[in-house]
Amino acid sequence: MDSASAPLSQRVEGLNGLEAYKVTVVRLEKPLEEVELMYSGRLESYESVLPYLKDSINPEFTLLRTDSLFYPIPSEPDFESLVKSVVGSEFEAEIEIEGVPEGLVVAFGGEIDGNMLRIEGTKRLDIAVAPFKVIEEEPFRLFILSEEGINRAIELLEKAYWFYSSILGRRGEKFTVIETPENYGGQAGKGYALVAGSSLRAEIPANLYHELAHLWNPRITPEAHLSRFFDEAFANYLTALAVREIHGEKAFNRFIEGLRRNYETLIRRFPYAERLKPSEWGGLGLWELSYTKGALILHELHKRTGDDFYEILKRLVEAESVDFERFSRDSQRRGGD
Numbered sequence: 001m002d003s004a005s006a007p008l009s010q011r012v013e014g015l016n017g018l019e020a021y022k023v024t025v026v027r028l029e030k031p032l033e034e035v036e037l038m039y040s041g042r043l044e045s046y047e048s049v050l051p052y053l054k055d056s057i058n059p060e061f062t063l064l065r066t067d068s069l070f071y072p073i074p075s076e077p078d079f080e081s082l083v084k085s086v087v088g089s090e091f092e093a094e095i096e097i098e099g100v101p102e103g104l105v106v107a108f109g110g111e112i113d114g115n116m117l118r119i120e121g122t123k124r125l126d127i128a129v130a131p132f133k134v135i136e137e138e139p140f141r142l143f144i145l146s147e148e149g150i151n152r153a154i155e156l157l158e159k160a161y162w163f164y165s166s167i168l169g170r171r172g173e174k175f176t177v178i179e180t181p182e183n184y185g186g187q188a189g190k191g192y193a194l195v196a197g198s199s200l201r202a203e204i205p206a207n208l209y210h211e212l213a214h215l216w217n218p219r220i221t222p223e224a225h226l227s228r229f230f231d232e233a234f235a236n237y238l239t240a241l242a243v244r245e246i247h248g249e250k251a252f253n254r255f256i257e258g259l260r261r262n263y264e265t266l267i268r269r270f271p272y273a274e275r276l277k278p279s280e281w282g283g284l285g286l287w288e289l290s291y292t293k294g295a296l297i298l299h300e301l302h303k304r305t306g307d308d309f310y311e312i313l314k315r316l317v318e319a320e321s322v323d324f325e326r327f328s329r330d331s332q333r334r335g336g337d
């Protein structure tokens with residue numbers, strides 16, 4: 001911390017729950033509505049702590065992600081508290097980037113205006129600088145490292161976009177894809193995704209379909225958000241439907257089987273989770289179940305309700321506010337039992 005508008009103390013501490021990860025902890029002397037902080041620092045790789053955390057400044061590929069904590073995050077120096085803070089709060093940001101060498105391009109999920117970056121209603125920040133080529137093809141914007149195989153990827157993205165639009169209605173937002181080198185770990189924010197070249201060019205780019213599906217997330221109450229059911233279960237089941245639409249029934253069945261296998265693996269680790277309802281997952285920190293069991297529940301509901309399922313989905317997407325009560329009311333009325 002170089003300077004601040006209010007008295008504070010600071011020191012470097014291990015993150016509780018992930019002690020090898022050292023963070024600068026800044027404590028304000030008293031609570032404030034607003035605070036201005038000026039800070040600087042060196043970004044070092046934390047690969048020894050989190051293998052995918054390769055964020056660094058270098059000529060080949062510079063990456064700044066929320067995971068490397070390159071901007072202040074309100075939280076206790078505790079891993080769980082940090083994750084909760086990132087998942088549970090939205091903010092807006094305006095970032096000025098300086099010193100980008102000639103020939104390199106800044107990639108960002110929000111608006112880019114010269115060296116100013118802006119984003120609203122985001123939960124995280126991700127900025128990449130590399131010799132990107134930029135492809136803009138409404139509603140997509142892609143920052144890619146190689147043109148090889150990219151036409152097919154765009155074609156598949158378009159198919160998925162039109163499929164989701166046809167069942168859930170058009171969305172105004174753009175979708176940005178930022179290519180990363182391999183093993184950086186996928187990331188997604190509001191309207192954008194960071195994906196490895198191999199995921200982008202996969203035979204069936206399910207990761208991309210999943211991130212794209214998040215554009216159609218319903219508006220969820222904070223309470224219901226904890227379980228991640230209405231975002232992750234829905235995104236994964238929409239992915240399954242896009243796989244069926246674009247790649248056929250066999251690919252769909254393989255995708256569903258994969259979910260089932262992953263669910264069984266989770267259940268071996270947390271046997272008691274089998275009897276829990278999705279609304280109970282959040283409070284127990286078992287939101288991982290949304291990706292597998294959550295999507296499988298939607299698959300069952302789809303089988304039971306047939307084409308009415310799309311009506312249920314559409315009403316959720318359009319609703320002012322969604323929670324489990326509303327969801328079960330809607331799905332039972334439509335499902336007829």
Ligand SMILES: [Zn+2]
Binds near residue numbers: 214235
């Ligand atoms: Zn997701």
